[in-house]
Amino acid sequence: MTLQTERPLQTALGYESTRPVAEATRLLRGPFLGRMEFKNVIFASDIHSSLSVTKEILDRFYGKADAIVFLGDYVDRGMQGVEVLELLCSKMLEGERGGRTKIIMLRGNHESEEMNKKYGFTREAGEKLGYGSYGVYGRFFSRLPFAAVVNNWFCVHGGLSMGIAKLDDISLLPWPNVLSIYDRGVANQTAMQLVWNDPTEDPVYFGENPKRGTGVFTFGKTALADFLSRNGLIGVIRGHESPGGIKTQMDGRLITVSTTWYVTGESVSVLEFDNGRMYEVELCKGGDMYEVELQLRKNPP
Numbered sequence: 001m002t003l004q005t006e007r008p009l010q011t012a013l014g015y016e017s018t019r020p021v022a023e024a025t026r027l028l029r030g031p032f033l034g035r036m037e038f039k040n041v042i043f044a045s046d047i048h049s050s051l052s053v054t055k056e057i058l059d060r061f062y063g064k065a066d067a068i069v070f071l072g073d074y075v076d077r078g079m080q081g082v083e084v085l086e087l088l089c090s091k092m093l094e095g096e097r098g099g100r101t102k103i104i105m106l107r108g109n110h111e112s113e114e115m116n117k118k119y120g121f122t123r124e125a126g127e128k129l130g131y132g133s134y135g136v137y138g139r140f141f142s143r144l145p146f147a148a149v150v151n152n153w154f155c156v157h158g159g160l161s162m163g164i165a166k167l168d169d170i171s172l173l174p175w176p177n178v179l180s181i182y183d184r185g186v187a188n189q190t191a192m193q194l195v196w197n198d199p200t201e202d203p204v205y206f207g208e209n210p211k212r213g214t215g216v217f218t219f220g221k222t223a224l225a226d227f228l229s230r231n232g233l234i235g236v237i238r239g240h241e242s243p244g245g246i247k248t249q250m251d252g253r254l255i256t257v258s259t260t261w262y263v264t265g266e267s268v269s270v271l272e273f274d275n276g277r278m279y280e281v282e283l284c285k286g287g288d289m290y291e292v293e294l295q296l297r298k299n300p301p
């Protein structure tokens with residue numbers, strides 16, 4: 001008799017499940033996606049291996065939206081990271097075959113082998129597909145872009161980095177890029193901050209971030225204002241936080257999106273831009289869905 005102390009992993013998948021990820025890797029071209037404009041665009045972040053959330057986002061928005069931007073943290077903490085990546089990459093490829101993909105995937109701090117070893121994805125992929133399979137995911141993660149500018153909003157997983165003054169600086173980061181807490185090199189540290197840093201209400205420019213650890217920083221309102229004006233941007237859209245829902249800070253110029261189930265009891269939302277207006281759209285929780293228009297400054301000076 002085998003004692004099971006944890007939920008067993010599904011083992012019916014074949015190595016075929018890695019194919020869309022391997023093929024989507026070829027579509028990734030560099031660390032910065034550049035500027036783009038969409039009439040209707042959805043932002044989601046921190047899926048953390050939830051296949052039901054991923055499916056709901058695609059079911060509800062894929063047809064209608066011009067693009068769905070995922071702000072990183074696809075795997076770890078849950079049991080279906082393999083399926084989430086297979087689905088998102090399949091959709092990305094489907095769009096590419098049709099002329100233009102609607103799926104934009106940015107990199108989170110969990111798209112790293114060090115995090116996956118600690119938080120579950122290495123084991124999940126190994127048990128489902130064999131331990132040789134991780135290389136396919138590692139290659140994909142190392143090539144995911146760090147940032148994009150959508151409708152003049154800077155989109156990134158963590159936030160501003162002390163090493164990035166101009167958008168062009170992101171294009172100069174090493175690529176492919178294996179993020180590592182053990183690599184103390186400046187380029188790696190600059191990239192790490194993009195996926196790890198957090199905003200703060202404290203009166204600092206960049207400050208210590210003891211909650212996250214050494215090499216990770218907070219950025220304040222003045223650092224944000226300087227970065228936005230230097231680059232002609234409206235604001236920042238980021239993820240990297242566990243309480244569900246949409247949070248706005250810094251006079252509406254910083255929006256945190258959290259689309260994760262792994263903290264129970266919190267709402268789970270995506271952010272929708274539709275014809276110049278912004279909405280928080282709550283995903284299905286016990287069958288209820290509703291939309292709340294955000295009170296955001298429409299024309300920042």
Ligand SMILES: [Mn+2]
Binds near residue numbers: 108110240
């Ligand atoms: Mn994160």
